[in-house]
Amino acid sequence: MNAPRADRLQTFAWTAAGLAIVGLFWLLGPILTPFVIAAVFAYICDPAVNWMVARRVPRALAVLLVIVALGLVLVALALILVPMVYREGVLLVRRFPDLVEMFNAQVSPLLMTRLGIDLQLDAAQFRQLVADNWTNAQDIVPIVLGHLKAGGMALLGFVANLFLIPLVMFYLLQEWPRILDALERIVPRPWLARTMRILNDIDSVMSEFLRGQLSVMLLLAVFYSVGLWFAGLNFWLPVGVLTGLLVFIPYVGFGGGLLLAILAALLQGQGWPPLAGVAIVYGLGQLVESFLLTPYLVGERIGLHPLAVIFALMAFGQLFGFVGVLVALPVSAALLVGLREVLGAWLASPVYLGKEPPALDETPGPR
Secondary structure (H helix, E strand, O other), rough: OOOOHHHHHHOOOOOOHHHHHHHHHHHHHHHHHHHHHHHHHHHHHHHHHHHHHHHOOOOHHHHHHHHHHHHHHHHHHHHHHHHHHHHHHHHHHHHHHHEEEEEEHHHHHHHHHHHHHHHHHHHHHHHHHHHHHHHHHHHHHHHHHHOOOOOOHHHHHHHHHHHHHHHHHHHHHHHHHHHHHHHHHHHHHHHHHHHHHHHHHHHHHHHHHHHHHHHHHHHHHHHHHHHHHOOOOOOOHHHHHHHHHHOOOOOOOHHHHHHHHHHHHHHHHHOOHHHHHHHHHHHHHHHHHHHHHHHHHOHHHHOHHHHHHHHHHHHHHHHHHHHHHHHHHHHHHHHHHHHHHHHHHHOHHHHOOOOOOHHHHHHHHOO
C-alpha cells in the first residue's frame, strides 16, 4: 500500500471513529454524567497519583488518598460557600428597597443631569412586594424538601451518581496504565507512530490548559478573597472564591464576580469606599490574570482562544447538555490538534505549493 493511500485510509478511520464517538455520546448522554465527571477528575488528579507511585506508595493507596483529599476539598467548599451565599441572598431581598432609594437619591439625579434621562423607581412598591412575599421566601427550604420527597426517584438517582463518581474515578486511576497499554496494542502497527504522536499532542494541550487553568482559578480565588477582605467587604470569602472558580469561563468569571462584589458592597450601605476597593481589587486581578498567571501557567502556545472556549462550552452544552459542558474543552483540544494536522497536510500539499502532481505512466502497453 503506497503512502498517500495509507494516509487517506488513516484519515478516514479517524473520522469514522470520531463520528462514532459523537453518536455514542448523543445516545448515551443521559447516563454519562457521572462517568464524564469521574473521567475529568481522574485526568486532573493523575499526576498526583503518579507522583506518589514514584515515591513507592502502592497505586491503590495513592488513588484512595487522592480521592479522599479531593472529596474533603469539595465538601469544605460547599460548607463554606452555600451558607454564605444563602445569607447574602436573604440580605439582598431585605435591603433591596433601600438600594432602590439609594438609586433614586444618587444615581437618578446624575442620569438626569448628564444624559437627560428621568428615571425614578417606586421604592414603596418594592418594599410592599418584599413584605408580601417574604413569608413565602422564608419557606423555601420546606418547599425544596417537599419536592425532593415527591421526586424520590430523582433524589435516589442523584445519590447513586454521587457514590458512583468516586467509584468510577478509583477504577480509572487504578487501571489507567493498563488502559493505555491496551489502546496502544489495538492500533495497527503502521499507524502507531503517528497515532501516538497525535495522542501525545492532545494530552499536552489538554493537560496544559486544564491543569494550568485550575492553578489560575485557585490563585485568583486566593487573590480576590484576600483583596476583598482588605477592601472591607463583608462577604469577601464567598465572593472571592466564586470569582476564582468562575474564571474557568473567560469574561463570564470576571464579569460575574465583579457584579457580585458590587452588589455585596452596596448591601453594606457604607457609601463609596467599599465600591472603590472592589474596583481596585478587580482591576488588579484582571491585570494579574492577563499578564502574569495565564501566560505563565496556561501558556500562549495552546491556541484555545477565549472566544473559542466560550463557543465550545455553549455549543456542546446545547448539543449534549451538562455532559457536553464537561467534555467541551477536552474535545476542543482534540479538534485543535486535528486541525493542526489538517493544516500541516494542506501546507505540504502540491496544490498549496503550486507543484504539478506526478504524471501518470502513459507508456503504451503491448497491443
